[in-house]
Amino acid sequence: GQQLNQSPQSMFIQEGEDVSMNCTSSSIFNTWLWYKQDPGEGPVLLIALYKAGELTSNGRLTTQFGITRKDSFLNISASIPSDVGIYFCAGQPKAAGNKLTFGGGTRVLVKP
């Protein structure tokens, strides 16, 4: 089946630092989505990407849909404590209608 490889699996942040995570696939995706999940909640959509090469910003979030349609990154600038959570990338394969596949997630934690 489709595979989305997300890295890093976990990371520690200090308030004010920039955070970066990425997702790669061996298959082409039609749409890329980034989600954030807080403990005990369902994932919440952050950003959706539809065009190859598209660079999109939403506040402190910046994300890009790779030109080959096989990768995407998410950057969070000037992190704050509420950025803690699990971030997931998700892709909709070109030939599979609206069937979404998720990456394994990046767990963002606060440095002790």
Add this chain to the structure above:
Amino acid sequence: DAGITQSPRHKVTETGTPVTLRCHQTENHRYMYWYRQDPGHGLRLIHYSYGVKDTDKGEVSDGYSVSRSKTEDFLLTLESATSSQTSVYFCAISDQYGEAFFGQGTRLTVV
């Protein structure tokens, strides 16, 4: 918030018993999904639906069945629950553009 309601939110059941989880939407979206989430595995697709009475299997469909008799309801049934089906189950909906919105989840424990 997208209009998605999952019920029940929590359930404890015994091995071998049937269990049905319900997902109800008020957005009139065509696509509905059931995922399970387990530590170390992220979100894995169980089944999805692309219309009334139109369903297809996901990557972890063994032991699960689904039904969608109305646009707004998508039911997930565990015919005979096993301990390996202890998990958090999420329903999601999406329109033709692919942006999926999730429910609050159902925590199922099989003892």
